[in-house]
Amino acid sequence: MNLGKFLTRVSLAFVITIATHAPLHANQLGPEVVLKAVYLGLRQVDTTRSNPKVRWNVPNGVSSPCGRIGGSLYCTRNNTIYITQQHIQMAYKYGDAALAYILAHEYAHAAQTVGGFRPSNITAIELQADCMAGYYMGAMPNVTFDRQDIEEIAEIAYQVGDYEFNNRQHHGTPEQRAKAVLLGFQASQKNGIAACRVR
Ligand SMILES: [Zn+2]
Numbered sequence: 380m381n382l383g384k385f386l387t388r389v390s391l392a393f394v395i396t397i398a399t400h401a402p403l404h405a406n407q408l409g410p411e412v413v414l415k416a417v418y419l420g421l422r423q424v425d426t427t428r429s430n431p432k433v434r435w436n437v438p439n440g441v442s443s444p445c446g447r448i449g450g451s452l453y454c455t456r457n458n459t460i461y462i463t464q465q466h467i468q469m470a471y472k473y474g475d476a477a478l479a480y481i482l483a484h485e486y487a488h489a490a491q492t493v494g495g496f497r498p499s500n501i502t503a504i505e506l507q508a509d510c511m512a513g514y515y516m517g518a519m520p521n522v523t524f525d526r527q528d529i530e531e532i533a534e535i536a537y538q539v540g541d542y543e544f545n546n547r548q549h550h551g552t553p554e555q556r557a558k559a560v561l562l563g564f565q566a567s568q569k570n571g572i573a574a575c576r577v578r
Contacts, residue, residue, distance in 0.1 A: 380408055380475045381523040382416055408475045410435070410467050417479045420519025421486045427494035431486065435462040451481055453488035460485040470535065476516075476528035477535040480560065483512035498577045505550040506559040509536055510575035513563025518572075529564060533557040 408416075414435050422430065437448055443461060445454035451466045453459075462482060470478035487508035491497035498504050516524055516532070524532070540553030551559065559575075566574035 380413065380479060380528050381525065382408075382521060407471070410471075410475075410478055413475050413478050414462065414482055416522050417482050417516075417519070418486075420521045421483060421515055423520060424515050424518045425486065425490050427490040429458070429486075429489040429493035431489035432457070432459045433462065433482070434459060436467065437461045437463050439463055439465055451485055453485045453492070455492050458489065458493075460489065473535045473538075474528065474531040476524055476531045479516060479522070479524070479528075480512055480532045480535055483515045484508050486515065487511035501547060502549050502551050503577045506555055507575055507577050509551070509556050509559035510563040510566070511572065513560040513565075514567045514572045514575060515563070517564040517567025524564075529561070532564075533561055536560045 414433065418433055431453065439447075439449055441448045441461075443454050443459070444456035445452065448461050448463060451460070451462045454461065460482065462478075462485070466481055467478060470481055485508075488497075488504075490511065491504065491508065498507055513532070516522070534557075536559070537553040537557040540551055540556040541549060542552055543549045550556065563572075563575055566572060
């Protein structure tokens, strides 16, 4: 991840490259730098002005107005994003851009909530948030995601997908989630965030 340049073109073809772990970038930014830079970028591209607060490096089990924290989430009750220690560690198995994705995904939930366009079923909410996260990351003026970053992001999105179709918490299949975030990245270079609309 680079601060202060522009995104190269993105292709959905990346989705077929994500089966294997790419070697990590030589120069990985640390979590504090990533979260601060991405947060600043998100605030600039979020037209809903949801302006959530962020608490990061939160251990699992901490209490919040939305119950005990069991993973990164956006809590509507206090307009706050929680990024857990466990998720930061998990993200860096892929790289710094994977952490940017986790923050951007949760920020998208804030925008869905404040903007009043959150879809009605959980899978649609989650895939729309993935798409918006991709759009935001591609559109933010202060952070650049190169091809390898985008592969990292597609890979973590793929890995957090699930096949639990009968679970009310089903967030989308691996392929759906990777495609949604890449669609958002493409939209940031072409047709805009309307590509993330749920019909
Ligand atoms: Zn989510």
